[in-house]
Structures are given as structure tokens and as C-alpha cells.
Amino acid sequence: MVAVELNVNGREAHLQLDPRTTLLDTLREHLHLTGTKKGCDHGQCGACTVIVEGRRINSCLTLAVMHQGDKVTTIEGLGTPERLHPMQRAFVTHDGYQCGYCTPGQICSAVAVLEEIEAGIPSHATDDLEKVAFSDAEVRERMSGNICRCAAYPNIIAAIRDVAGEDKA
Amino acid sequence: MKPFTYTRAASVEEAVRSASSVQGARFIAGGTNLLDLMKLQIETPAHLIDINHLGLDRIETTAGGGLRIGALVRNTELAADRTVRRDYAVLSRALVAGASGQLRNKATTAGNLLQRTRCPYFYDTRMPCNKRRPGSGCAAIKGMSRSLAVIGTSDACIAQHPSDMAVAMRLLDASVDIIGADGARRSVPIADFHLLPGDTPHIENALKPGELITSVTLPKPIGGTHVYRKVRDRASYAFALVSVAAVFDRDGQGRFAFGGLAPKPWRVAAADAAARSGAPAVAEAALDGARPTPLNAFKQQLTARTLASVFRQREARA
Numbered sequence: 001m002v003a004v005e006l007n008v009n010g011r012e013a014h015l016q017l018d019p020r021t022t023l024l025d026t027l028r029e030h031l032h033l034t035g036t037k038k039g040c041d042h043g044q045c046g047a048c049t050v051i052v053e054g055r056r057i058n059s060c061l062t063l064a065v066m067h068q069g070d071k072v073t074t075i076e077g078l079g080t081p082e083r084l085h086p087m088q089r090a091f092v093t094h095d096g097y098q099c100g101y102c103t104p105g106q107i108c109s110a111v112a113v114l115e116e117i118e119a120g121i122p123s124h125a126t127d128d129l130e131k132v133a134f135s136d137a138e139v140r141e142r143m144s145g146n147i148c149r150c151a152a153y154p155n156i157i158a159a160i161r162d163v164a165g166e167d168k169a
Numbered sequence: 170m171k172p173f174t175y176t177r178a179a180s181v182e183e184a185v186r187s188a189s190s191v192q193g194a195r196f197i198a199g200g201t202n203l204l205d206l207m208k209l210q211i212e213t214p215a216h217l218i219d220i221n222h223l224g225l226d227r228i229e230t231t232a233g234g235g236l237r238i239g240a241l242v243r244n245t246e247l248a249a250d251r252t253v254r255r256d257y258a259v260l261s262r263a264l265v266a267g268a269s270g271q272l273r274n275k276a277t278t279a280g281n282l283l284q285r286t287r288c289p290y291f292y293d294t295r296m297p298c299n300k301r302r303p304g305s306g307c308a309a310i311k312g313m314s315r316s317l318a319v320i321g322t323s324d325a326c327i328a329q330h331p332s333d334m335a336v337a338m339r340l341l342d343a344s345v346d347i348i349g350a351d352g353a354r355r356s357v358p359i360a361d362f363h364l365l366p367g368d369t370p371h372i373e374n375a376l377k378p379g380e381l382i383t384s385v386t387l388p389k390p391i392g393g394t395h396v397y398r399k400v401r402d403r404a405s406y407a408f409a410l411v412s413v414a415a416v417f418d419r420d421g422q423g424r425f426a427f428g429g430l431a432p433k434p435w436r437v438a439a440a441d442a443a444a445r446s447g448a449p450a451v452a453e454a455a456l457d458g459a460r461p462t463p464l465n466a467f468k469q470q471l472t473a474r475t476l477a478s479v480f481r482q483r484e485a486r487a
Contacts, residue, residue, distance in 0.1 A: 019173060019175040019217070020172065020173070041208065042205050042208065043201060043271070043272060055274040055275075056270060056271050058201070058272065058275070061205060061275065062200055062204070063200065065175055065219075066197070066200065068177070109270070116270065119249075120249065121245060121248070122249060122261060122265055123265050129254040129258055129261055130255075140405070141404075141405050142270050143270075144404075144406040145271045
């Protein structure tokens, strides 16, 4: 067992873990934050997406021990049922889910996607590498690591567009 | 996963020293491929050396006007780097064509070069695979070979190299900077870094046991029009069936590197020399000597068509 310290949703966590424990299993089984979901457990579905040190990652494909001292934000840290994060509210408004299993990963990913566009990070949908701007095509491309078996994709795009402020146009 | 011990290296020297002194040790950086393979028990390291905190995450210009990319620079950071976007656009394009946003945030420059094939028989531990278990045979040659390599293969292995980034690195004549257990440093041209399978498909690159990649260096910018075109089974987040990295200069000279076709990023001088003759000539030169299976022979025509698209993109941008 190894000692691991994480800052999860603003709270310090002191853990004793088998080095094999993924960040995903740490969140769910040790910290009982079950909002983050295990889908494929191989980085293919995106259900386990969380934000670590400001970047979205697949929590199933990293070991907790590799994140000593890191700040982790899960769906529970974005908002609460009483105080929803704007992205959570937009997913409700636009019906951006059906069964809901992929939704925490979708929302964590979506929040980070808007920050990535804001930071000027290009994507495969970016025509001019020097000009990165919000568009539906950008969101579709950037969200491709989050699979939704219920295919709520059009409503997910609508929710993200709403938060990005593009709905006002 | 099989049990393993874990240490976090404090310096490059310490990392390479412990790699050569601990039996079954492996370096871990982003971990996006290694942990995937460890879960399937295709990789079973006894010891992991975490190299994420060695300061190998910087991008610097070299004295010769090139660019030294730290081994631990994440794919997202490299694609977004101002200099890369401006002077090595084909590399930015190739990077963002690969994987997903989540994976690019974690995957590293050196790890991308070292990722293993996604051949379905390599991943299926119930099947023979000379790469996974030397001497056990190749189930792919007469199996589901649609996505696999058509050139550079052998009777022992037809696995393809899955990287997009490495294709652009090959096009740009990158070199791979390496440090050994004794602290000795060397640099290997990327053309010589990945190895063809021959009868030893389990040996995939020029790294010796315990060696660590510290950076990848690009020569000074070559200018021109940069294009990366990737064809795959879905619009995003899939490995290439065929990909083409190309740089054209003003008088129609060009250079080409290919992904999805071979066990390594594929580039041949004859294809570059055929640039002025157009897409079909380049495709023919690039695939001279190809040995496709009935299931992946379509890649030859797809290569010509992908090149035709690349030539059109070039005209649109010139």
C-alpha cells in the first residue's frame, strides 16, 4: 500500500492505496464519489472523464498514485442539486441525456471543452490553426471521446451551445 | 492488473539507473496505452518508474533553429504550441487527428512514439501473436486484417503502427534523443527509430533495455504548404485506415509520409521524387512492393484517393 494525497473537489483526501488503483476506482470505491462512472474502463467511452489540474482526462487510464497532490474536480464538485453548474442546468433544460449514465463524463468534458476553445487550443475541426472559435462542428469533434449510447448528441450540443452563449445569436 | 511496485523518479539519471537495476521495470508517463495493456495483462511490469516529474515537459528552440520537444510534452500542449502551429503545422494537424481530447491531455510525445499496435490479435490474449508471444504465430495474416499493414510486413507480423503524430514527425525528419543507464546520450533519426517486424516483431524500436527518450528534435522549419489528411471508419476518434502527411513547396516539390499502411511511419524517397507527377504516381511509388491481404488490398486505392484529396487541399491553400 502507498500513501496518496489528493485534493478532490476542494477537500483534502489522505488515502492508503494499492498502486494498481486507478483514479476512477479511487473516486468511486475509496471516496464514494459515485457520480463519475465506469463504462469501458479502457479510455474508449469517456464516462469516467474528470478534470485534473484544469485538464479533462479519462480517470480509468491513470493511477491515483501518479496524481500525488493534484486537484481533481468531479461532477460532484462542479455543482450540487441545489446549486447547479451552468452546464448541468443546460443539460437539464435541453434534455441532454436519456439514461444518464454517460452524463457526468459528458458534463465534465463539456466544461473543459469550452475552456480549451477559450484558450485557443486547436482541434481537428479547426480550419485555420491561428483562429480557434466556438462552432457546433468544433463541439462535435472535441466531444468525440464521450460516447452516448442513447444518442442524445443533438441535445448535448444544444446544451453546450447554450452555455457558450451562442444561443443568443 | 498484476501487482507491481511503484516509484516516482526525481531525476533523469535516477530514472535510467533504477530502470536497469530493477528486474521487469518500465517507465510510465501518460500511461494511456501502458495501463490499458496492463489491465489486459498484455503488459505485466513488476515495477513502474513514474517519469512525469523530471522537467522533460518543455519546448525550446535549438541553436540550429529547430525545435526540441521534451519527451513529456502532452499531445494537447504540442498541438497548441505557437511555434508548432506556425512552423510545423503538419504536426499540429496530425496530433489533433489522433485519439480524443481526454487522451491528448495525458498522452506524451515520447509515449506516442512508443505506443503499441492496435492489431486485434495483439489485444486478444487467447490468440497467437508473434509480437505478444514470440514464436506463437500470427493470427492476423489469415484473420481480420482489414485495418492492418500492407507494406513493410513479414510472414511473422502484419501489425500497423497506430500513431498520427509519428507520421508527421517522420515527414519532418525528427530525431529521437535518448539517454542510457550509464548516462550516455545518443540521437536516432526517426527513420531508424521504429523497426520493421522481420522475424522479430516483438522488437519494435531502437531503444536498448533501460534507455529513456528525453526529447524529440525537429530540424529548422521547411516552410511550404502543410497538409495532414486522415481517412478512418468514423469522423473522429478512430485509428487511420490511411493517413497522409505532406509538405509542398512553391514549385511543386513535395514530401509525403503515410500512416495506417505499415508497421512504422512510412516514407520512401521515390514517392517524394514523384511529387510533380501527381497523386497516382506518388501512391504507386509509396506502395511499391506492397503485400496486402484480400481484406486490406483496398488500402492501395484508398492511398491514391487520399493523396488526390491532399493534392486538392494543397491547390486550395497555395
